[in-house]
Amino acid sequence: MSKLRVSCFSLSIDGYGAGPNQDLDNPLGVNGHSLHEWIFETQTFKKMLxxxxxxxxxxxxxxxxxxxQNIGAWILGRNMFSPxxxxxxxFDWKxxxxxxxxxxxxxFxxxxxxxxxxxxxxxxxFHFVTDGIESALKQAKDAAGKKDVRLGGGVATIRQYLQAGLVDELHLAISPTLLGSGEHFFVGTDxxxxxFRCIEHISSLKATHIVLKK
Known part of the structure; x- marks a missing residue:
């Protein structure tokens, strides 16, 4: 059965998934790039990007x-697509x-x-969904077939899906940085x-990887 997965989602030590003051020059918020130092030099990132x-x-x-791996569709919040x-x-921005x-x-x-x-x-x-998170998930699962759907973010979008009980697997990469402000991941989310339970945790020099499943 197709799953909804959050993968490679970077957080600061103090729980922020994006820095403050996101704009065209700072799509990840001020100092938000520091969350993702662990992935920038990987083979996968260099090839995909x-x-x-x-x-x-x-x-x-x-x-x-x-x-x-095994991803047949994605879901993104609007802020992940456009500033x-x-x-x-x-309709020029793509x-x-x-x-x-x-x-x-x-x-989606x-x-x-x-x-x-x-x-x-x-x-x-790119499909633009105006009738809510469950509609986007249904459309994404239909498109993915037997493959999984990856929920790419941002923080508010992931929180919505978590609080609705729709996320099956969650991989967080905790980066050794403090942001102090921005978009906090855990607000209103238990x-x-x-x-969820932790099924895997391992550290590299640049991140602690934690995998949670139901």
């Missing part, structure tokens, strides 16, 4: 690669990633404002009451 060879191996690479808020100013985004599957974007489907290079197709 830049189509480059080489990169590091080891624990971080293993988790990065696992995050893309704009409210009604779309126009994401942060250029003509060939790293998803290579259907991607949660938004309150309709927009036509965007077909990109490499198999990525993972224990939601039925």
């Amino acid at each position: 830049f189509n480059q060879s080489g990169g590091t191996t080891g624990i971080d690479e293993e988790f990065a690669a696992r995050g893309f 704009s808020r409210g009604k779309w100013p126009n 994401g942060w990633w250029g003509d060939n985004p790293p998803y290579h599957t259907p991607v 974007i949660l938004t309150h404002h309709p927009r036509p489907v965007i077909v990109m290079e490499g198999g990525t197709i 993972l224990s009451k939601l039925g």
Whole structure:
């Protein structure tokens, strides 16, 4: 059965999944890039984002690669797709990633404002869902078939799915950095009451990887 997975989601030691003051120049918030130092040099990241060879191996690479295994569709919050808020100013913006985004599957974007489907290079197709998280999940699972759906974020989107009891697996990468403010991951979310248990934890030089399942 298809699962809804959160993979490779980076948090600071103090629980923030993005820094403050997100904008076009700081899509991850101020100092938010520090959360992701563990993945930047991995083979998977270099290949998926830049189509480059080489990169590091080891624990971080293993988790990065696992995050893309058996994924048939993605779900993203609007802020993961675009820096704009409210009604779309126009339809020129097609994401942060250029003509060939790293998803290579259907991607379902949660938004309150309709927009036509965007077909990109490499198999990525952006669909814009205006009728809620459960509708997006149904559409994503239909598109994924027997494969899993990856929930990419951001923080508020993941919290919605967690609080609705819809997430099956959660991989958090705790980075050795403090943000102090931004988007806090655990606000209003009791993972224990939601039925999660830790099934795996291992540390690299740049992150502590924790896997939780129901």
